[in-house]
Amino acid sequence: MLPAFGLYAVFALAPLGHAAWLSLFRWDGVTPAVWNGLGNYRDLLADPLVRTAFEHSLVLILFFSVMPVAVGLLLAATLSRTALRGLTGFRAVLFLPQVIPTVALAVTWRWIFAPDGPLNQILRAVGLGSLARPWLGDFGWALPSVGIVGSWVMYGLCMVLFIAGVQKIPQGLYDAARVDGAGPVREFFAITLPGLRNELVVALVLTLISALRNFDLVYVMTKGGPGTSSDVPALEVYVRAFEYGAVGSAAAIGTALALVIFAVTFVLTRLGERRAA
C-alpha cells in the first residue's frame, strides 16, 4: 500500500502541485524565478494565441467526441434490433486503431493527406480533382484534417462500447415497445438511449480527454501549423516550456488544461450518477 502511494505521490501528485506553484512565477528555466502571482493567468486570458489554442480544442472535441459518439449511437441503435454472429471479429478490427501508437497513426495519416497522397489521388480519380489540396498545409483544412484522424480513432471505440451496452438491455423491453407499436425512433429514445447511460458517460470522458490533451497527433502531423492554424493547448505547453523558455506561462497553461479536464470529468460522472438515481 505505502510503496504504491509513495511512488505515485512523488512522481505524479507532487509534480501536479509543483506545476501549479511554478505557474505563479515568471521563469525562463535558467535564471532565478520571479514571483508573478496570478499574472501568468491574467496574461493567458489576454493572449490571443492561447485563446486560439483552446478554441481549437473545441473544434477537436467536435471531431474526437461528438461525431464518433453520434455515429456510434446511431449504429448501435440500428444493430440493436438483430442478433449478430461474428461480433468478436468485428470488435477486434473496430478497436484496432486504439492500440496503435499515435505517432505511427500520425505518420500514416500525414501520408494520406500529402499533396500526392492517396486522398488527393482518389479525389482526382473520381473527377473531383478541384477539391484536392495539400490538406495539412492549408490554413482552413489542417485542423479539421487532424480532427478526422481523431474521429477515425474514436468511432470504433464508441461502436464497441455501445454495442456491448445494447446487448445488456433486456430484449423484453424491445418486444414490449414493438407490441405497443413504437417505431425505431421512439424505441431509440425510450429504451436504447437511457439503457446506454453508463456507456455514454465512459465514451464522453474518454473522447473528451483525448481531444483536450491531444499532443502527439498535432506535434507529428502539423506542429500546430501552418501558422497557428492547428495549435492546441498541449502543444503550447511544450513549445513555451522547452523551446521559448517561458516556463511559468507554460505551467499556467498546463495547470489550466488539467483543471478543465478534471472539471469535465467531474461534471460528466456526476450527470451519469444523477440520472441513474
Add this chain to the structure above:
Amino acid sequence: MTTRAERIANYTILIVFSLLALAPIVGLLLTALRPADSVGVGFVFPRSLHFHNFVDAWHTGDFGTGLRSSAIIAVAVVAIATVLSILGGYGLGTMRFRGDSVVFAAFLIGLIMPFEATIIPLYYDLRRVQLTGGYWGVILPSAALSVAFGTFWMRAFFLATPRSLLEAARIDGASSLRILVSVLLPFARPAVLTMMVLTFMWTWNDFLLSLVMLPDPSVQTAPLKLALFQGRYVTDITGLAAGALIVALPVIVVYAFLQRHFIRGVLSGAVKG
C-alpha cells in the same frame, strides 16, 4: 422479428466500418512493400514486394535501438506498476485505516491526470536529481501514473471478493501477505493480466514523456525514433511506412493474442495517464 433485409443491412454496416478502420493500415503495409522511388495510391498491390524497405528503415531510423529502449522501459514499468498496484489495491480494498478515503481520492486524480500538465516540473525536478536522459526518467513517472490506475483497478477487484474468504483464511492464521499471495491472487489472474496489458500499451505508445526526457539518441524509444525519422526524411514514404509498422508491430502482436483484455480494460473507462 428480424427481417432478412435488416440482417443484411446490419452486416453491411459492420463490414463497411471495419474496412474503414483497416484501410489506412492496409494502405500503409502496401506502401511499405513497394519500390522505394515509386509514387502511387497505396491501395494498389505492388508488382513486386520490397521487404528490403524494412531493412533500410531499420538502419536509417535506428529502430533497433528504439525497440530495445521501448522494451526495457515497458518491462520495467509493467513490473513495478503491477507489483505496487496489487499491494496498493489490496490495502485499499481489504483494510480500513485512517485516511483511506483521502488516499483513494488522491489516486482518482491520477486516473485522469495528463502528462501535459506535469511534464514541466517532472523535467526540471528530475534534471536536478540527474534522472533525465536515462531510462529512469521515463520509467518512474510512467509507473507512477500506471499505479494510480492499477490500484484503482485492483481495489475494485478485491472489493468484489467475498469477505468470508478473507475471514476464513485469517482464522486459519494466515498473514496478510500470505492471504494475498495464496488465496486472492489465483483468482485475480485475469484482472492482473488486463492491467498489465493496458500498462504495456500506454507505456509503449507514450511520446511526450520520451520526447522531453530522452534527448540522447542511444536511449530513445521507438515512437520517438519514428517522429525524428519523419522529421528528417519527410519524402521517404516507403521508409516511413516501414518504420511506422516496425514501431506498431509489438503492440499489434500483443493485441492479437490478448485483445479481450485490451477491450475490457479500455471499456471499463481506463483513461491513459
